Structures are given as structure tokens and as C-alpha cells.
Amino acid sequence: MSTCDDGVVARAVAATDADEATAAETELYRRFAPRVRLFGLKHLPDRSAADDLAQQVMLVVITRLRAGEVREPDQIGSFVLGTSRMMVAGQRRGERRRAAIVARFEPFEEAAETPNDLALDSRRLAPCLAALRERERTIVLLTYYADRSATEIAAVLGTTAGAVRVSRHRALASIRDCFEARMAS
Amino acid sequence: MTNTSAPCPSFGELADYWTSDITPADAERIEAHIFDCERCARMVADADRLRDGIGALARAGSIQGFVNDAVLNRLARDGVRVRYYALNPGESVRCAVWSDDDVLVTRLRGNFAGVESVDAEMRLDSGEEWAHTTDIPVPEGATELVMALPAAVVRTAPRSPIRLTIRANEQVLAEYVFDHQGAIERAPSSNDRE
Numbered sequence: 251m252s253t254c255d256d257g258v259v260a261r262a263v264a265a266t267d268a269d270e271a272t273a274a275e276t277e278l279y280r281r282f283a284p285r286v287r288l289f290g291l292k293h294l295p296d297r298s299a300a301d302d303l304a305q306q307v308m309l310v311v312i313t314r315l316r317a318g319e320v321r322e323p324d325q326i327g328s329f330v331l332g333t334s335r336m337m338v339a340g341q342r343r344g345e346r347r348r349a350a351i352v353a354r355f356e357p358f359e360e361a362a363e364t365p366n367d368l369a370l371d372s373r374r375l376a377p378c379l380a381a382l383r384e385r386e387r388t389i390v391l392l393t394y395y396a397d398r399s400a401t402e403i404a405a406v407l408g409t410t411a412g413a414v415r416v417s418r419h420r421a422l423a424s425i426r427d428c429f430e431a432r433m434a435s
Numbered sequence: 436m437t438n439t440s441a442p443c444p445s446f447g448e449l450a451d452y453w454t455s456d457i458t459p460a461d462a463e464r465i466e467a468h469i470f471d472c473e474r475c476a477r478m479v480a481d482a483d484r485l486r487d488g489i490g491a492l493a494r495a496g497s498i499q500g501f502v503n504d505a506v507l508n509r510l511a512r513d514g515v516r517v518r519y520y521a522l523n524p525g526e527s528v529r530c531a532v533w534s535d536d537d538v539l540v541t542r543l544r545g546n547f548a549g550v551e552s553v554d555a556e557m558r559l560d561s562g563e564e565w566a567h568t569t570d571i572p573v574p575e576g577a578t579e580l581v582m583a584l585p586a587a588v589v590r591t592a593p594r595s596p597i598r599l600t601i602r603a604n605e606q607v608l609a610e611y612v613f614d615h616q617g618a619i620e621r622a623p624s625s626n627d628r629e
Contacts, residue, residue, distance in 0.1 A: 418447060
């Protein structure tokens with residue numbers, strides 16, 4: 251099951267008796283919950299909202315598969331993405347309504363961001379960052395720490411956004427190789 | 436195994452998607468691919484961890500290199516304790532690192548007009564090289580370079596004058612001297628930090 255096609259897993263879930271959780275459901279969850287969570291991290295304000303989204307989307311997906319409501323199980327990725335998009339849009343509408351109410355009636359206290367427990371080990375990452383060429387390190391810091399776009403960085407460095415992206419891609423590949431080498435050693 | 440037939444984006448492209456630094460059309464294409472490709476989804480998770488890891492390093496005061504005000508502003512927002520110095524070409528400054536410093540930042544003033552990149556070399560009074568950096572990007576019309584060093588690194592430097600030479604195309608553009616007094620344990624007064 252762990253090496254087969256996503257569509258095969260989806261069809262196995264669809265064939266499941268509604269009263270029992272199966273290995274197919276577990277496998278589908280294992281495969282897609284991280285992707286939905288990433289989608290949530292990108293489109294929602296914090297990690298706990300992304301965690302909730304992953305749970306909610308996978309519940310809907312599995313329920314609809316079992317009910318025979320997914321017409322093309324082979325395109326399960328598209329179905330999960332579509333469900334994720336709809337739920338995020340719904341959450342945003344709800345969030346806008348909630349924010350409007352909160353702004354009117356009570357002081358708003360922003361929820362604290364939960365740190366990423368899986369953040370790369372700093373002791374291993376530091377020498378990889380230090381090993382970059384100065385120009386690449388500047389671009390990486392401006393991108394990932396100062397949240398600047400390639401266009402903004404290009405304006406600072408007097409180059410083009412395309413050149414910044416090329417340098418950034420090279421830097422990221424170097425960091426990844428360096429980090430993996432240090433993990434292996 | 437996944438059921439995608441589209442070619443996988445590079446890690447760089449996936450990282451650009453993660454920082455929203457691509458066109459909406461490319462973002463949509465990559466997003467659809469991620470939901471069809473477990474391997475690429477894992478790589479996006481790596482990009483997320485990388486961003487968090489770099490942020491954690493910066494907040495821990497481990498940033499080393501030539502930065503700009505965007506990075507300094509973010510350090511300030513993150514509560515990183517930064518000690519500032521500023522030098523004109525030919526100047527010397529008595530400097531030290533205090534026990535509660537995280538990062539030391541020096542504004543190296545100078546005329547860098549028409550220069551795209553420089554090299555920086557730091558030497559101890561003994562002539563021994565302490566640090567050397569090449570191809571430092573210089574913004575157009577720059578009148579200063581902003582050098583950041585982790586306090587932890589500076590604490591390891593000997594008590595000695597350290598000469599910093601900035602060169603472009605082998606020509607010396609400016610020299611600065613840090614008369615390093617070493618690491619100081621006492622808590623500084625509130626006037627010590629900018």
C-alpha cells in the first residue's frame with residue numbers, strides 16, 4: 251500500500267465499509283494530511299489553523315470517498331486540493347466576519363505563533379549558511395529573514411529579479427546538500 | 436509513489452512558491468503539483484523548515500555577513516540585542532563585546548560609488564588574518580556597508596587592534612581599525628547601546 255498510486259489508495263478507501271477504519275484510510279491520511287497542512291500554512295494565519303485544516307479536510311475527503319461522492323478517485327490529489335481551497339475560503343469569510351465583530355466590541359489579542367517543532371537544527375544549519383558566498387547569503391537572509399521579494403532584493407543589489415532567483419536557487423541547493431551531508435555524518 | 440505526470444519543480448522553485456515570490460499562475464501550477472506529488476510536498480516542508488531555521492539562527496544572534504536595514508529592522512523587531520559602531524575611512528574605534536550582546540553591527544562609511552562588489556579582510560596586529568570575505572554586493576550609490584558579526588564570534592577574538600581593509604579590484608577603498616578590548620562581563624549602562 252505504501253508504494254502504490256494515490257488513486258489506488260483512494261479507491262481502497264471508497265471500497266471500505268463505513269464502520270471500520272482501514273489501512274487504506276491511514277495511508278491516505280499519511281499521504282495527504284501533510285500536504286493539506288502545508289497548504290494551510292501558506293494560506294492561513296498560524297500553524298494551529300493549518301493543523302485544524304488538515305484534520306477537517308481529510309475528514310471530508312474520507313467521508314465523501316466512502317459515500318461514493320468522489321467521481322474520479324484517480325484524481326484524488328485534485329479533489330483534496332479543491333476541498334482545501336473551499337475550506338480555506340470559508341474560513342477566511344468566517345475570519346473576516348469574526349474580525350469585524352471583534353474590532354467593534356472588544357480589544358483583539360493576536361494568538362501566539364506556535365514555533366515549527368521541525369525547524370532545521372541550527373547547529374547544522376549555521377555552518378551551511380556561513381559556507382555560502384556573501385552575495386548568496388545576503389539574498390537568503392533578505393528572502394527568509396527580512397521577507398523581501400526577488401524584485402525588492404534586485405533593487406537593493408542593483409541586479410535583476412531573475413538573477414536574484416538564480417542565485418537563491420543555487421544557494422538553496424548548496425544549503426540542502428550541506429545540511430544533508432551533515433545529517434549523514 | 437504518486438500519480439503525477441508533470442515534471443517536478445526544483446527545490447528553488449518550490450521554495451519560491453513557499454515565500455510567494457512567484458507569479459499567481461506559477462503558484463497555482465505548483466500547488467496543484469504538490470497535491471499530486473508526495474516527494475515535492477516533502478520538499479516544500481523542507482523549505483518551511485529552512486525558513487524557520489534561518490529565522491531561529493538570526494534570533495539567536497548567529498547572523499554573520501554584510502546586511503542592510505531590512506535585516507536590522509527585523510532583528511530589532513525580534514528583540515535581538517545589537518551593539519552598533521560606525522566608522523569613517525581611516526578611523527579607529529575602541530570596541531568591546533558585552534555579556535548581553537547578541538550581534539555587533541558596524542556601519543562602515545565610505546565612498547562606494549561605481550563599485551558593484553568589494554572584498555573585506557580583517558587582520559590582527561600580528562598580521563594574522565582573522566576573517567576574509569569576497570564578492571560583497573554593494574548597492575548602487577552606497578555610502579556605507581553594514582557588517583554584522585555574532586557576539587559569540589567576537590568574544591573569541593584576541594584583545595588586539597583588528598584592521599579591516601575594503602578592496603575593489605585589488606585597490607584599497609577604505610581601512611578601519613577596531614581596537615578590540617575583548618569580552619566584558621559587567622552589564623553595560625543603558626547608554627551603551629544605540
